[in-house]
Amino acid sequence: MNQPIHPVPLAAIDRILAMAFAEDHPRGDLTADTIVPVDARATAVVSAREPGVLAGGLVFARAMSTLNENIEVTQLVADGEKFAAGDELLKVEGPAASVLSAERVALNLLQRMSAIATATRELVDLVSHTKARIADTRKTTPGLRVLERYAVRCGGGVNHRDNLSEAFMAKDNHLALLGEGEELTAALEAVRARLGHTTAMEVEVDRIEQIPAVLAAKVDIIMLDNFDLADIPDAIELIGGQAIIEASGTVSASTARAIAETGVDIISSGAITHSVRAIDLGLDMVIA
Numbered sequence: 136m137n138q139p140i141h142p143v144p145l146a147a148i149d150r151i152l153a154m155a156f157a158e159d160h161p162r163g164d165l166t167a168d169t170i171v172p173v174d175a176r177a178t179a180v181v182s183a184r185e186p187g188v189l190a191g192g193l194v195f196a197r198a199m200s201t202l203n204e205n206i207e208v209t210q211l212v213a214d215g216e217k218f219a220a221g222d223e224l225l226k227v228e229g230p231a232a233s234v235l236s237a238e239r240v241a242l243n244l245l246q247r248m249s250a251i252a253t254a255t256r257e258l259v260d261l262v263s264h265t266k267a268r269i270a271d272t273r274k275t276t277p278g279l280r281v282l283e284r285y286a287v288r289c290g291g292g293v294n295h296r297d298n299l300s301e302a303f304m305a306k307d308n309h310l311a312l313l314g315e316g317e318e319l320t321a322a323l324e325a326v327r328a329r330l331g332h333t334t335a336m337e338v339e340v341d342r343i344e345q346i347p348a349v350l351a352a353k354v355d356i357i358m359l360d361n362f363d364l365a366d367i368p369d370a371i372e373l374i375g376g377q378a379i380i381e382a383s384g385t386v387s388a389s390t391a392r393a394i395a396e397t398g399v400d401i402i403s404s405g406a407i408t409h410s411v412r413a414i415d416l417g418l419d420m421v422i423a
Contacts, residue, residue: 255290
């Protein structure tokens with residue numbers, strides 16, 4: 136990646152690791168603590184068994200040092216960079232028992248984050264000839280959102296609202312309670328009057344007939360949710376530059392390019408965080 140990737144705060148990483156090790160290492164490692172000599176040291180390498188995009192090098196290193204601060208990790212491929220099958224990604228050196236005890240937690244997070252970065256980069260590359268940007272959604276693993284959203288950034292994507300407190304976004308179930316036509320416009324205008332001037336308003340529509348009432352309220356962003364591809368150009372024409380246009384729903388590698396070529400501004404995908412398969416990475420001991 137050519138631009139800096141906003142990092143994850145260390146406190147957030149440590150909070151997640153504390154939870155992970157409480158689950159996986161509650162009373163030590165029965166195997167490593169009994170079979171590995173106390174003074175044994177290890178050198179190990181994390182290698183890729185398939186191509187992808189790396190995300191989570193610092194998380195991996197932090198996980199390794201959680202159980203033993205004397206473990207050193209050298210990152211050989213930067214976050215956001217592509218790697219090929221067989222590439223060495225990170226090198227680990229330190230007390231052998233601690234390396235073995237931290238291996239699974241560290242790899243689990245690295246594999247998932249790299250899978251998200253890889254899936255995101257695939258979509259980003261597919262739409263790179265258009266103005267569309269790829270964004271994530273709130274469909275993240277509970278407790279891991281901060282890491283998964285960082286992985287999206289490593290893949291070249293951008294983040295949607297981080298949580299329910301951060302932004303106003305009226306979805307279909309909200310609109311179902313507000314009525315249609317002038318009723319909907321009035322409800323949205325009342326919201327605008329209560330919100331601060333720096334707060335953007337986004338409204339989701341699932342059919343073109345909803346757009347005029349939403350536009351009349353002068354919202355900032357209109358999400359076209361699960362629109363047929365053939366209907367998106369008509370929606371864009373109707374909106375006429377009066378709002379940022381986001382397309383969402385059933386976004387995949389097979390649909391992203393065509394959606395982007397309609398001229399939307401943002402394409403949001405839940406699949407890049409909720410449906411990825413962990414990238415196959417392995418940690419292997421280097422035998423002298």
